[in-house]
Amino acid sequence: MRRTTVSPLPFSPLPFSPLPFSRSFASAAACAFVLAAAVVGCGGAAPQPAAAPRASSLLATLQSSGLDPAKLPDSPKLLDDALRDRVMDSFTVSLGLKCAGCHDGVNYEASTPNKRVALGMWQHFVRGLKLAGGQPLWCDSCHQGRATFLDRSDDDALAAWMDANFVGKLVRSDGGKHACATCHGTPFDGHFLDGWQKGSVGG
Ligand code: HEC
Ligand code: HEC
Ligand code: HEC
Helix, strand or coil: CCCHHCCCCCCCCCCCCCCHHHHHHHHHHCCHHHHHHHHCCCCCCCCCCCCCCCCCCCCHHHHHCCHHHHCCCCCCHHHHHHHHHHHHHHHHHHCCCCCCCCCEEEEEECCCHHHHHHHHHHHHCCCEEEECCCEEEHHHHHHHCCCCCCCCCCCCHHHHHHHHHHCEEEEEEECCCCHHHHHHCCCCCHHHHHHHHHHCCCC
C-alpha cells in the first residue's frame, strides 16, 4: 500500500501528483514505528529526503566566465557586473527562486532577510567548505533546485543526516577540524540562520 512513497517519478509531470495523499496515509501508519518514521518522515516537512552534497553542475560555466572559486570576494556584488549577473542566475537555478525570492523587486541594493542568508552561505559555506574530495562547493551542491530541503520532522534523524552529509562529506577550506560546531557554533545553536537573516553574519 505504500507503493507511491517510492514513486519512480519524483518530478511528476502530472498537475495533481498522487504523492501528498498517499504520503500522509503512509506517514500516519509509519509514525507508530520509529524506524519506519526515520525513513518516511512524520509530518511531511520536506517532499523528498535531502540529497547528499555533490559537485556543482553550474561552476564550470562560471569558471569559464572568469570566476575563481578559490578566490571569491567577500560578496558577489564585488564581481564585475557581467560575472555578477551570471552568478545571480546560478543562484536562481540552484534554489529554484526568481530574483525577487531574495531581492526587493528591482531594488537590488536593498537588504532583505533572504539576501542576508545568501551572503552568509557565500561567506561561510561556499568559501569556508569543500567537498571531501577537494572539489569546491557551489549553491547547487547542497540546494539542488530547492530553497529549503531539510526534513525537520525528526531531530534525531536530521542530526544523523547532518553527521553523514554535512560533516562526513565536507571539509573545511582552512584545513581545520570539521564538526557540527563549524556551522552550529559552541554551544550548539540549531537556529543560527535566524541570526544570519537579521544580518549578524560574521566575516
Ligand atoms: C539566493 C538569493 C539571491 C537571488 C535569487 C538573487 N540574488 Fe542578487 N544578490 C544576492 C546577494 C547575497 C547579493 C550581494 C548582497 C550584498 O553583498 O549585500 C546580491 C547582489 C545583487 C546585485 C548587486 C547589488 C549591489 O548592492 O551592488 C544585483 C544587481 C543583483 N544581485 C541582481 C540579481 C538579479 C538580476 C537576480 C535574478 C537573476 C538576482 N540578483 C538573484 C542574492 C540573490
Ligand atoms: C553546505 C550546504 C549549503 C551550501 C553550499 C549552500 N547552502 Fe543555502 N542553505 C543550506 C541549508 C541546510 C539551508 C536551510 C534549508 C532548510 O531550511 O531546509 C539553506 C538555506 C538557504 C536560504 C534560505 C532559504 C529559505 O527560504 O529559508 C538561502 C536564501 C540560501 N540558503 C542561499 C544559498 C546560496 C545563495 C548559496 C550559494 C552562495 C547557498 N545557499 C549555499 C545549505 C547550503
Ligand atoms: C555545513 C554546515 C552544517 C554542519 C557541519 C552541521 N549542520 Fe546542522 N544545520 C545546518 C543548517 C544550515 C541548519 C538549519 C539551521 C537554521 O534553520 O537556522 C541545520 C539544522 C540542524 C538541525 C535542526 C535544528 C532545528 O531545530 O530545526 C539539527 C538537529 C542539526 N542541524 C544537527 C546537526 C548535528 C548534530 C551536526 C553534527 C553532526 C550538524 N547539524 C552539522 C548546517 C550544518
